[in-house]
Amino acid sequence: MTQGVPVPPPLVRVAERLDVPLTELAALERCDPADLEALDTAIAMAQHAEDLEVRRSMRDAVRFVPAPLRRRVAAALFPADEPAETGAGTRAGAE
Protein backbone atom coordinates (compact mmCIF):
# COMPACT_ATOMS: atom_id res chain seq x y z
CA MET A 1 0.00 0.00 0.00
CA THR A 2 1.37 3.42 -0.93
CA GLN A 3 1.83 5.60 2.12
CA GLY A 4 -0.43 8.65 2.21
CA VAL A 5 -2.98 7.23 -0.24
CA PRO A 6 -5.70 5.84 2.01
CA VAL A 7 -7.98 3.23 0.52
CA PRO A 8 -11.64 4.23 1.00
CA PRO A 9 -13.78 1.82 3.03
CA PRO A 10 -15.32 -0.89 0.86
CA LEU A 11 -18.84 0.52 1.07
CA VAL A 12 -17.57 3.87 -0.23
CA ARG A 13 -15.94 2.05 -3.14
CA VAL A 14 -19.17 0.18 -3.89
CA ALA A 15 -21.03 3.51 -3.95
CA GLU A 16 -18.41 5.05 -6.24
CA ARG A 17 -18.43 2.05 -8.53
CA LEU A 18 -22.22 2.18 -8.83
CA ASP A 19 -22.15 5.99 -9.02
CA VAL A 20 -24.75 6.36 -6.27
CA PRO A 21 -24.68 8.44 -3.07
CA LEU A 22 -23.38 6.54 -0.05
CA THR A 23 -26.69 7.20 1.72
CA GLU A 24 -28.42 4.96 -0.83
CA LEU A 25 -26.44 1.99 0.52
CA ALA A 26 -27.06 2.81 4.19
CA ALA A 27 -28.74 -0.58 4.73
CA LEU A 28 -25.42 -2.30 4.00
CA GLU A 29 -23.46 -0.35 6.64
CA ARG A 30 -23.83 -3.14 9.21
CA CYS A 31 -22.25 -5.74 6.89
CA ASP A 32 -18.80 -7.05 7.65
CA PRO A 33 -16.10 -5.06 5.78
CA ALA A 34 -14.69 -8.30 4.35
CA ASP A 35 -18.11 -9.14 2.88
CA LEU A 36 -18.42 -5.64 1.43
CA GLU A 37 -14.95 -6.07 -0.06
CA ALA A 38 -16.22 -9.24 -1.76
CA LEU A 39 -19.31 -7.40 -2.99
CA ASP A 40 -17.14 -4.61 -4.39
CA THR A 41 -15.00 -7.17 -6.21
CA ALA A 42 -18.08 -8.94 -7.60
CA ILE A 43 -19.48 -5.67 -8.97
CA ALA A 44 -16.08 -4.79 -10.42
CA MET A 45 -15.89 -8.16 -12.15
CA ALA A 46 -19.41 -7.81 -13.54
CA GLN A 47 -18.54 -4.39 -14.95
CA HIS A 48 -15.30 -5.75 -16.41
CA ALA A 49 -17.15 -8.68 -18.01
CA GLU A 50 -19.70 -6.25 -19.45
CA ASP A 51 -16.91 -4.13 -20.96
CA LEU A 52 -15.18 -7.12 -22.52
CA GLU A 53 -18.43 -8.52 -23.92
CA VAL A 54 -19.52 -5.22 -25.44
CA ARG A 55 -16.12 -4.58 -27.06
CA ARG A 56 -15.86 -8.13 -28.41
CA SER A 57 -19.40 -8.05 -29.75
CA MET A 58 -18.93 -4.66 -31.39
CA ARG A 59 -15.82 -5.83 -33.19
CA ASP A 60 -17.64 -8.94 -34.39
CA ALA A 61 -20.56 -6.84 -35.55
CA VAL A 62 -18.31 -4.37 -37.39
CA ARG A 63 -16.73 -7.26 -39.31
CA PHE A 64 -20.20 -8.07 -40.53
CA VAL A 65 -20.63 -4.59 -42.07
CA PRO A 66 -19.90 -4.45 -45.85
CA ALA A 67 -16.32 -3.32 -46.48
CA PRO A 68 -17.11 0.10 -48.03
CA LEU A 69 -19.01 1.14 -44.89
CA ARG A 70 -16.87 -0.59 -42.30
CA ARG A 71 -14.48 2.28 -41.49
CA ARG A 72 -17.33 4.71 -41.06
CA VAL A 73 -19.30 2.37 -38.81
CA ALA A 74 -16.20 1.54 -36.77
CA ALA A 75 -15.48 5.25 -36.34
CA ALA A 76 -19.04 5.79 -35.13
CA LEU A 77 -18.87 2.91 -32.65
CA PHE A 78 -15.32 3.43 -31.42
CA PRO A 79 -14.56 7.17 -31.37
CA ALA A 80 -10.89 7.80 -30.62
CA ASP A 81 -11.72 9.79 -27.50
CA GLU A 82 -13.75 7.01 -25.86
CA PRO A 83 -11.62 5.39 -23.19
CA ALA A 84 -13.58 2.14 -22.92
CA GLU A 85 -12.15 0.95 -26.24
CA THR A 86 -8.58 0.99 -24.90
CA GLY A 87 -9.51 -0.51 -21.56
CA ALA A 88 -8.62 2.67 -19.68
CA GLY A 89 -11.45 4.00 -17.57
CA THR A 90 -12.56 0.49 -16.80
CA ARG A 91 -11.77 0.57 -13.13
CA ALA A 92 -12.52 -3.06 -12.67
CA GLY A 93 -10.18 -3.96 -15.49
CA ALA A 94 -7.26 -2.53 -13.58
CA GLU A 95 -7.88 -4.75 -10.60
Added chain:
Amino acid sequence: MPEPGAPATPADRPDPAAPPALGDVAARLATRAELAKLAHELDLAPDELAFLADEPAEALRALRTDVATSLAARHEARLRRVAGLAGVLPPGLAARAAQQAGPVVGARVASALDPDDAVRLAGRLPLDFLAELTLSLDTAGVQRVVPGLDPALVTAVGRRLLDEGEHLVLGRLVSAVPPEAALAVVEHADPAALLQVALLVDDRSVLPGLVRELPVDALRTVLAACHDHGTETDALTLLTALDAPGRGRVLTCLASLPVEHRAGFLTVAAELGAWSEVLPGLPHVDDATLRTLLEPPAGPAALAGVSAAARAVGDTATVARLDAVGP
Protein backbone atom coordinates in the same frame (compact mmCIF):
# COMPACT_ATOMS: atom_id res chain seq x y z
CA MET B 1 -32.86 -6.45 19.59
CA PRO B 2 -31.50 -7.72 22.92
CA GLU B 3 -27.84 -8.65 23.13
CA PRO B 4 -27.11 -12.35 22.71
CA GLY B 5 -27.50 -14.00 26.08
CA ALA B 6 -29.67 -11.25 27.51
CA PRO B 7 -32.71 -12.54 29.38
CA ALA B 8 -35.76 -12.57 27.20
CA THR B 9 -39.14 -11.57 28.52
CA PRO B 10 -42.51 -12.05 26.84
CA ALA B 11 -42.80 -8.29 26.64
CA ASP B 12 -39.67 -7.59 24.63
CA ARG B 13 -39.01 -10.79 22.76
CA PRO B 14 -41.14 -13.49 21.17
CA ASP B 15 -40.82 -17.03 22.44
CA PRO B 16 -37.72 -18.37 20.64
CA ALA B 17 -39.31 -21.80 20.46
CA ALA B 18 -42.36 -20.37 18.71
CA PRO B 19 -42.45 -20.69 14.93
CA PRO B 20 -41.99 -17.42 13.00
CA ALA B 21 -45.02 -15.38 12.00
CA LEU B 22 -46.19 -15.44 8.39
CA GLY B 23 -45.01 -11.84 7.92
CA ASP B 24 -41.45 -12.82 8.93
CA VAL B 25 -41.49 -15.85 6.66
CA ALA B 26 -42.80 -13.76 3.76
CA ALA B 27 -40.06 -11.19 4.35
CA ARG B 28 -37.37 -13.90 4.38
CA LEU B 29 -38.77 -15.41 1.21
CA ALA B 30 -38.77 -12.00 -0.49
CA THR B 31 -35.14 -11.51 0.55
CA ARG B 32 -34.25 -14.96 -0.81
CA ALA B 33 -35.86 -14.09 -4.16
CA GLU B 34 -34.04 -10.75 -4.32
CA LEU B 35 -30.72 -12.43 -3.47
CA ALA B 36 -31.22 -14.85 -6.37
CA LYS B 37 -31.90 -11.91 -8.71
CA LEU B 38 -28.87 -9.95 -7.49
CA ALA B 39 -26.69 -13.04 -7.87
CA HIS B 40 -27.99 -13.46 -11.43
CA GLU B 41 -27.09 -9.82 -12.17
CA LEU B 42 -23.56 -10.33 -10.82
CA ASP B 43 -23.16 -13.79 -12.37
CA LEU B 44 -22.63 -15.36 -8.95
CA ALA B 45 -24.14 -18.34 -7.13
CA PRO B 46 -26.73 -17.11 -4.58
CA ASP B 47 -24.74 -18.59 -1.69
CA GLU B 48 -21.85 -16.26 -2.55
CA LEU B 49 -24.10 -13.44 -1.33
CA ALA B 50 -25.21 -15.29 1.82
CA PHE B 51 -23.93 -12.42 3.97
CA LEU B 52 -26.83 -10.33 2.65
CA ALA B 53 -29.45 -12.90 3.76
CA ASP B 54 -30.62 -10.75 6.69
CA GLU B 55 -31.07 -7.59 4.64
CA PRO B 56 -34.58 -6.41 3.79
CA ALA B 57 -35.76 -7.29 0.30
CA GLU B 58 -36.28 -3.59 -0.56
CA ALA B 59 -32.60 -2.82 0.12
CA LEU B 60 -31.48 -5.72 -2.07
CA ARG B 61 -33.88 -4.71 -4.81
CA ALA B 62 -32.45 -1.17 -4.74
CA LEU B 63 -28.91 -2.57 -4.89
CA ARG B 64 -29.82 -4.83 -7.81
CA THR B 65 -31.36 -1.89 -9.65
CA ASP B 66 -28.20 0.17 -9.03
CA VAL B 67 -26.02 -2.68 -10.35
CA ALA B 68 -28.18 -3.10 -13.47
CA THR B 69 -28.20 0.65 -14.07
CA SER B 70 -24.44 0.88 -13.69
CA LEU B 71 -23.89 -1.97 -16.16
CA ALA B 72 -26.29 -0.48 -18.69
CA ALA B 73 -24.75 3.00 -18.33
CA ARG B 74 -21.17 1.91 -19.09
CA HIS B 75 -21.70 1.72 -22.86
CA GLU B 76 -24.98 3.53 -23.16
CA ALA B 77 -23.81 6.08 -25.74
CA ARG B 78 -22.21 3.42 -27.94
CA LEU B 79 -25.21 1.12 -27.71
CA ARG B 80 -27.51 3.99 -28.64
CA ARG B 81 -25.42 4.55 -31.77
CA VAL B 82 -25.74 0.84 -32.58
CA ALA B 83 -29.48 1.08 -31.98
CA GLY B 84 -29.60 4.06 -34.33
CA LEU B 85 -27.80 2.05 -37.03
CA ALA B 86 -29.95 -1.01 -36.44
CA GLY B 87 -33.08 1.10 -36.74
CA VAL B 88 -32.22 2.17 -40.30
CA LEU B 89 -30.98 -1.20 -41.57
CA PRO B 90 -33.39 -3.59 -43.29
CA PRO B 91 -34.74 -5.87 -40.50
CA GLY B 92 -33.19 -9.00 -42.02
CA LEU B 93 -29.72 -7.44 -42.12
CA ALA B 94 -30.15 -5.99 -38.60
CA ALA B 95 -31.18 -9.46 -37.36
CA ARG B 96 -28.04 -11.05 -38.82
CA ALA B 97 -25.89 -8.31 -37.27
CA ALA B 98 -27.60 -8.83 -33.89
CA GLN B 99 -26.81 -12.54 -33.98
CA GLN B 100 -23.23 -11.71 -34.91
CA ALA B 101 -23.00 -9.39 -31.90
CA GLY B 102 -24.36 -12.06 -29.55
CA PRO B 103 -27.24 -12.23 -27.04
CA VAL B 104 -25.77 -10.03 -24.29
CA VAL B 105 -25.16 -7.03 -26.51
CA GLY B 106 -28.31 -7.89 -28.44
CA ALA B 107 -30.23 -7.46 -25.19
CA ARG B 108 -28.54 -4.14 -24.43
CA VAL B 109 -29.25 -2.85 -27.94
CA ALA B 110 -32.85 -4.07 -27.76
CA SER B 111 -33.30 -1.97 -24.62
CA ALA B 112 -31.98 1.08 -26.47
CA LEU B 113 -33.99 0.53 -29.66
CA ASP B 114 -37.25 2.24 -30.42
CA PRO B 115 -39.82 -0.37 -29.20
CA ASP B 116 -41.35 -0.67 -32.68
CA ASP B 117 -37.93 -1.37 -34.22
CA ALA B 118 -37.22 -3.88 -31.43
CA VAL B 119 -40.47 -5.69 -32.13
CA ARG B 120 -39.71 -5.81 -35.90
CA LEU B 121 -36.22 -7.12 -35.18
CA ALA B 122 -37.47 -9.77 -32.72
CA GLY B 123 -39.74 -11.19 -35.41
CA ARG B 124 -36.63 -11.95 -37.52
CA LEU B 125 -34.57 -13.63 -34.84
CA PRO B 126 -34.50 -17.40 -34.26
CA LEU B 127 -36.25 -18.63 -31.12
CA ASP B 128 -33.08 -20.00 -29.51
CA PHE B 129 -31.31 -16.67 -29.89
CA LEU B 130 -34.31 -14.75 -28.55
CA ALA B 131 -34.49 -17.00 -25.50
CA GLU B 132 -30.76 -16.47 -24.88
CA LEU B 133 -31.14 -12.73 -25.39
CA THR B 134 -34.01 -12.63 -22.89
CA LEU B 135 -31.65 -13.95 -20.19
CA SER B 136 -29.72 -10.68 -20.42
CA LEU B 137 -32.65 -8.33 -20.97
CA ASP B 138 -33.05 -6.13 -17.89
CA THR B 139 -36.41 -5.28 -16.34
CA ALA B 140 -36.59 -1.95 -18.16
CA GLY B 141 -35.83 -3.68 -21.45
CA VAL B 142 -38.49 -6.31 -20.84
CA GLN B 143 -41.06 -3.64 -20.05
CA ARG B 144 -40.18 -1.63 -23.18
CA VAL B 145 -40.02 -4.45 -25.69
CA VAL B 146 -42.06 -7.46 -24.56
CA PRO B 147 -45.58 -5.92 -24.44
CA GLY B 148 -45.36 -5.13 -28.17
CA LEU B 149 -44.29 -8.61 -29.23
CA ASP B 150 -46.58 -11.16 -30.84
CA PRO B 151 -48.08 -13.12 -27.89
CA ALA B 152 -47.32 -16.38 -29.72
CA LEU B 153 -43.64 -15.40 -29.84
CA VAL B 154 -43.62 -14.47 -26.14
CA THR B 155 -45.26 -17.81 -25.34
CA ALA B 156 -42.70 -19.72 -27.39
CA VAL B 157 -39.76 -17.90 -25.78
CA GLY B 158 -41.31 -18.32 -22.33
CA ARG B 159 -41.79 -22.05 -22.81
CA ARG B 160 -38.19 -22.39 -23.96
CA LEU B 161 -37.05 -20.61 -20.79
CA LEU B 162 -39.33 -22.84 -18.74
CA ASP B 163 -37.81 -25.95 -20.33
CA GLU B 164 -34.38 -24.65 -19.38
CA GLY B 165 -35.41 -23.97 -15.77
CA GLU B 166 -34.90 -20.21 -16.08
CA HIS B 167 -37.54 -19.41 -13.44
CA LEU B 168 -35.93 -16.14 -12.45
CA VAL B 169 -36.01 -14.72 -15.98
CA LEU B 170 -39.55 -16.01 -16.40
CA GLY B 171 -40.54 -14.17 -13.24
CA ARG B 172 -39.34 -11.00 -14.95
CA LEU B 173 -41.11 -11.88 -18.18
CA VAL B 174 -44.53 -12.69 -16.71
CA SER B 175 -44.48 -9.37 -14.87
CA ALA B 176 -44.39 -7.55 -18.20
CA VAL B 177 -47.04 -9.39 -20.21
CA PRO B 178 -50.82 -9.61 -19.91
CA PRO B 179 -52.10 -12.48 -17.71
CA GLU B 180 -53.33 -14.48 -20.72
CA ALA B 181 -49.84 -14.43 -22.29
CA ALA B 182 -48.25 -15.37 -18.97
CA LEU B 183 -50.73 -18.20 -18.54
CA ALA B 184 -50.05 -19.49 -22.05
CA VAL B 185 -46.38 -19.77 -21.05
CA VAL B 186 -47.02 -21.68 -17.84
CA GLU B 187 -50.12 -23.72 -18.70
CA HIS B 188 -48.11 -26.93 -19.16
CA ALA B 189 -45.53 -26.12 -16.50
CA ASP B 190 -44.59 -28.52 -13.78
CA PRO B 191 -46.44 -27.31 -10.64
CA ALA B 192 -43.21 -26.89 -8.67
CA ALA B 193 -41.81 -24.73 -11.49
CA LEU B 194 -45.00 -22.70 -11.53
CA LEU B 195 -44.63 -22.00 -7.82
CA GLN B 196 -41.00 -20.97 -8.33
CA VAL B 197 -41.93 -18.53 -11.10
CA ALA B 198 -44.65 -17.06 -8.87
CA LEU B 199 -42.17 -16.63 -6.02
CA LEU B 200 -39.72 -14.87 -8.33
CA VAL B 201 -42.06 -12.47 -10.17
CA ASP B 202 -40.59 -9.00 -10.37
CA ASP B 203 -43.91 -7.35 -9.73
CA ARG B 204 -46.16 -9.13 -7.25
CA SER B 205 -49.14 -7.06 -8.30
CA VAL B 206 -49.50 -9.40 -11.31
CA LEU B 207 -50.19 -12.41 -9.06
CA PRO B 208 -53.90 -11.71 -8.38
CA GLY B 209 -54.54 -11.59 -12.15
CA LEU B 210 -52.64 -14.83 -12.69
CA VAL B 211 -54.45 -16.69 -9.90
CA ARG B 212 -57.79 -15.38 -11.19
CA GLU B 213 -57.11 -16.76 -14.68
CA LEU B 214 -55.24 -19.94 -13.76
CA PRO B 215 -57.45 -22.99 -14.39
CA VAL B 216 -58.77 -24.55 -11.18
CA ASP B 217 -57.08 -27.85 -12.00
CA ALA B 218 -53.69 -26.13 -12.35
CA LEU B 219 -54.12 -24.32 -9.04
CA ARG B 220 -55.16 -27.54 -7.35
CA THR B 221 -52.12 -29.33 -8.81
CA VAL B 222 -49.81 -26.61 -7.46
CA LEU B 223 -51.33 -26.90 -3.98
CA ALA B 224 -51.06 -30.70 -4.06
CA ALA B 225 -47.42 -30.44 -5.17
CA CYS B 226 -46.70 -28.00 -2.32
CA HIS B 227 -48.04 -30.59 0.12
CA ASP B 228 -46.00 -33.37 -1.51
CA HIS B 229 -42.78 -31.29 -1.40
CA GLY B 230 -43.39 -29.74 2.02
CA THR B 231 -43.49 -26.22 0.56
CA GLU B 232 -46.83 -25.18 2.05
CA THR B 233 -45.08 -22.23 3.67
CA ASP B 234 -44.03 -20.84 0.25
CA ALA B 235 -47.60 -21.14 -1.01
CA LEU B 236 -49.00 -19.46 2.09
CA THR B 237 -46.62 -16.50 1.77
CA LEU B 238 -47.90 -16.02 -1.78
CA LEU B 239 -51.41 -15.78 -0.32
CA THR B 240 -50.35 -12.43 1.15
CA ALA B 241 -49.87 -11.06 -2.38
CA LEU B 242 -53.38 -12.00 -3.53
CA ASP B 243 -56.56 -9.96 -3.46
CA ALA B 244 -59.61 -11.20 -1.51
CA PRO B 245 -61.18 -13.12 -4.46
CA GLY B 246 -57.81 -14.74 -5.18
CA ARG B 247 -57.52 -15.92 -1.58
CA GLY B 248 -61.07 -17.29 -1.80
CA ARG B 249 -60.15 -19.15 -4.99
CA VAL B 250 -57.14 -20.73 -3.30
CA LEU B 251 -59.26 -21.75 -0.29
CA THR B 252 -61.87 -23.27 -2.59
CA CYS B 253 -59.18 -25.30 -4.38
CA LEU B 254 -57.74 -26.34 -1.03
CA ALA B 255 -61.15 -27.61 0.10
CA SER B 256 -61.30 -29.87 -2.95
CA LEU B 257 -58.04 -31.65 -2.03
CA PRO B 258 -57.85 -34.84 0.06
CA VAL B 259 -58.16 -34.34 3.81
CA GLU B 260 -54.45 -34.90 4.51
CA HIS B 261 -53.54 -32.11 2.06
CA ARG B 262 -56.00 -29.73 3.71
CA ALA B 263 -54.74 -30.66 7.13
CA GLY B 264 -51.13 -30.02 6.03
CA PHE B 265 -51.91 -26.48 4.88
CA LEU B 266 -54.09 -25.62 7.86
CA THR B 267 -51.45 -26.90 10.29
CA VAL B 268 -48.79 -24.72 8.66
CA ALA B 269 -51.22 -21.78 8.66
CA ALA B 270 -51.78 -22.31 12.40
CA GLU B 271 -48.02 -22.50 13.05
CA LEU B 272 -47.46 -19.25 11.14
CA GLY B 273 -50.43 -17.48 12.69
CA ALA B 274 -51.67 -16.81 9.16
CA TRP B 275 -55.39 -16.54 9.97
CA SER B 276 -55.60 -12.79 9.41
CA GLU B 277 -54.32 -13.43 5.87
CA VAL B 278 -56.92 -16.17 5.32
CA LEU B 279 -59.79 -14.03 6.65
CA PRO B 280 -60.26 -11.76 3.56
CA GLY B 281 -60.82 -14.84 1.38
CA LEU B 282 -63.75 -16.20 3.40
CA PRO B 283 -66.49 -13.99 1.86
CA HIS B 284 -65.50 -15.54 -1.50
CA VAL B 285 -65.97 -19.11 -0.25
CA ASP B 286 -69.40 -20.73 -0.19
CA ASP B 287 -70.78 -22.40 2.95
CA ALA B 288 -70.25 -25.96 1.71
CA THR B 289 -66.58 -25.22 0.98
CA LEU B 290 -66.15 -23.53 4.34
CA ARG B 291 -67.72 -26.51 6.10
CA THR B 292 -65.25 -28.84 4.34
CA LEU B 293 -62.30 -26.67 5.37
CA LEU B 294 -63.42 -26.74 9.00
CA GLU B 295 -63.69 -30.53 9.20
CA PRO B 296 -61.34 -32.41 11.55
CA PRO B 297 -58.53 -33.07 12.06
CA ALA B 298 -57.19 -29.54 11.42
CA GLY B 299 -60.49 -27.73 10.95
CA PRO B 300 -61.35 -27.03 14.62
CA ALA B 301 -58.01 -25.25 15.20
CA ALA B 302 -58.56 -23.31 11.96
CA LEU B 303 -62.04 -22.33 13.14
CA ALA B 304 -60.65 -21.04 16.43
CA GLY B 305 -57.85 -19.15 14.65
CA VAL B 306 -60.02 -17.52 12.00
CA SER B 307 -62.73 -16.64 14.54
CA ALA B 308 -60.13 -14.96 16.74
CA ALA B 309 -58.75 -13.06 13.73
CA ALA B 310 -62.27 -11.94 12.77
CA ARG B 311 -63.06 -10.83 16.32
CA ALA B 312 -59.76 -8.91 16.46
CA VAL B 313 -60.84 -6.74 13.52
CA GLY B 314 -64.48 -6.49 14.61
CA ASP B 315 -65.74 -8.62 11.71
CA THR B 316 -68.90 -9.76 13.46
CA ALA B 317 -70.54 -11.01 10.27
CA THR B 318 -67.74 -13.54 9.70
CA VAL B 319 -67.79 -14.59 13.37
CA ALA B 320 -71.53 -15.25 13.10
CA ARG B 321 -71.09 -17.15 9.84
CA LEU B 322 -68.33 -19.31 11.31
CA ASP B 323 -70.53 -20.09 14.33
CA ALA B 324 -73.34 -21.10 12.00
CA VAL B 325 -71.28 -23.15 9.55
CA GLY B 326 -68.64 -24.62 11.84
CA PRO B 327 -68.93 -27.99 13.56
